[in-house]
Amino acid sequence: MATQLNTTNRFHNVSPEMLADLIGDLDRKAKDASAELEAAKDAFKARGLLIASGENHSVMVQKSIRQTLDTAKVKAEMGQNWFDDRSKLAEVMTLRISTAAAVAA
Known part of the structure; x- marks a missing residue:
């Protein structure tokens, strides 16, 4: 079943140029x-705090343990073909956002 795009959202009347600027600003x-959040989290951890409650x-x-697969080692031991045969592929759409030279200056 084909997916129908919802074209009536709050950005449907925004020009492509304005949408690009909005995306870049956001x-x-x-x-x-995100940088400010990470700095605050680092400060929390650096103080050795376990719990804090504000208003x-x-x-x-x-704390937990995370286990990840070392794909480089698997490929080295089992071979690229073996790895590829057991991998799932998914199409990914990524927006590359860059700042115009005039804005960056």
Whole structure:
């Protein structure tokens, strides 16, 4: 069954140029917010805090073990063909966002 795109969203009347600028502005804000969040999390961890509660939010450290597959070792031991035969492929769409030279200056 084909997927129908919803073309009536809050951006449907925005020109492609305005949409590009909006995406770029939001991307910059998201990156700034992410950097600020990581700095705050690092400060929390550096203090050795396990739990803290403010007026609006609580933060608690939860430790776990993450196991990941070393694909380079698997490919080296089993071969690229073996690895490819057992891998799932998925199409991915990525937006590459760059700042215009005039804005960056």
